[in-house]
Amino acid sequence: MTSPERLTVRGPEDILGFIPHSLGYWPANSLVAMTLQGKRLGATLRLDLPGPAVLADPAPFAETIAGYLAADEHADGTLLALFTNNGWLSGPGCYDGLLFSLEAALAGARMPVKEAWYVGDRYWRDAWCTDPACCPLPGRPLEQIRDSLLNTEMVFRGSSVGPPPEERQARTVPSLYRAAVLEAEAAWSARLDCRRQSRAQFDAVLGLWTGLLAGPREELGQPLVDRDAFLRASLLVPAWRDAVLVMAAAGQAAAAAGAEEFGNFDEEQGPEPVVFTGVVPLETGLAETEPAGAPSSTGGPPAPETLLKTGQHQGTPGYGDVLMGHEPPVPQWLTMDALDLVLGQLALLGGAPAAAALTGRGWIAWCRGRGSYSAAYYEEALEIDPGYRLAELLLELVRRGTLCGWAARKEAAWQKFGPDAA
Known part of the structure; x- marks a missing residue:
């Protein structure tokens, strides 16, 4: 294998734009976890978002995710992206409890969550930011991800994002x-x-x-x-x-x-x-x-x-x-x-x-x-x-x-x- 060429991540839009290229398709109703090795992106893991039964007690699910990511022995941090249109909900059906459990499980596995985002069909936002000055509702337009510099560079290099497997x-x-x-x-x-x-x-x-x-x-x-x-x-x-x-x-x-x-x-x-x-x-x-x-x-x-x-x-x-x-x-x-x-x-x-x-x-x-x-x-x-x-x-x-x-x-x-x- 030849020494890989580096890509520069300038902000969240670049990270979120990298995910569809890494998976080969734009995910939906998905949890995507990416390990960090210092300032480098490591492994990418995608799973279907869990249903109500798991969300009622998400701790075991979160421990399972931490176990999967532990396969990256050099990981010292994690990034999370929830691809869903329910990222703006509160109360039953929201994913805040899941995020809390993931933070706890990954911190215990010495891969603390550095950042987390919700990504919908039209908007995306930081999962925890509540300041309307930098995180206005319903969120930032999805075009910021699709038009990110890293996404553009990926396309220039011949990478394409296809339809989901199904x-x-x-x-x-x-x-x-x-x-x-x-x-x-x-x-x-x-x-x-x-x-x-x-x-x-x-x-x-x-x-x-x-x-x-x-x-x-x-x-x-x-x-x-x-x-x-x-x-x-x-x-x-x-x-x-x-x-x-x-x-x-x-x-x-x-x-x-x-x-x-x-x-x-x-x-x-x-x-x-x-x-x-x-x-x-x-x-x-x-x-x-x-x-x-x-x-x-x-x-x-x-x-x-x-x-x-x-x-x-x-x-x-x-x-x-x-x-x-x-x-x-x-x-x-x-x-x-x-x-x-x-x-x-x-x-x-x-x-x-x-x-x-x-x-x-x-x-x-x-x-x-x-x-x-x-x-x-x-x-x-x-x-x-x-x-x-x-x-x-x-x-x-x-x-x-x-x-x-x-x-x-x-x-x-x-x-x-x-x-x-x-």
Whole structure:
């Protein structure tokens, strides 16, 4: 990772303008907490604002927030922003009690609240200021945040604020491309199915993924019939799907060692591996060498539950350590970013491979510290394939508030734009 470039925070408007860029969308009905490391911004945490039952006794909720933020071991302060149109209320339904509890919990965790704000659809204000000279009601116009210098600089650097995860619009694909990919995918899947336990086939599949992700970025999202069909077919084999995720974060050696540890390979001589060697342009149809037939499946991968339990093997990170973000110390973010682009393309056509691709995207989003997007991807995968086990397991982690190990450490965390804010 290169040394990040600094961004200068000049006032509250800059901090509040940074939040949507950090999350990727403008939050609503949300509590956003940001840790401070001296004068530097640290980790960003977003949660849904609690309901009346929690607000009646917000202390346990506040302690939970403090526990999450404690993952930033260098934090010595906290900033709070409540994105709600109820920030001007008093009495039942207001969030003053929640703020008091958060102040107490974070002070006890040695991360005292330095400032707190309410941000609505039209106005924003300091949560505690009652002086009409500097904090007039109903508040300052939201345009001050949208037009802040830091927000302008973010946009200049190429950062954009998209819709919330639940409002993402599905992309469409040309019908000719869809039909061609699905036809080729069925043929590749039939050919690969009897090679699930072949070490040679595993190496061929992982080698293709590795080379693709290391290639030119502009080619990753380009629709290519035969390549996309092969990749989608490979995601139907859970052992290969998991190896791709581990490879992207920790390298090919870790992926191969973990697959060996799981006992995925059959030592007996099996069919020769099928190797994808090129691409077929959309207008030319399918290659003459497309596989045909449907050999029966033999054996199978380990249950997904074991993915989060396995340890290390021969000095390389274990699958569980990688999937939880504990190892390696810093993941291969460029490769993971590339994988996210490819999985996004493969998910467009739906079906079981799309569930696998969306689950992979959800894991990458979780590794980036974007729990809302992560949950949305997992839920979309489960809509396509109810009971998809890996999506269920990882969604449970998100719902429990578990943070990815990399996201919890500043030196390992993903950086959307590269800079620190200070």
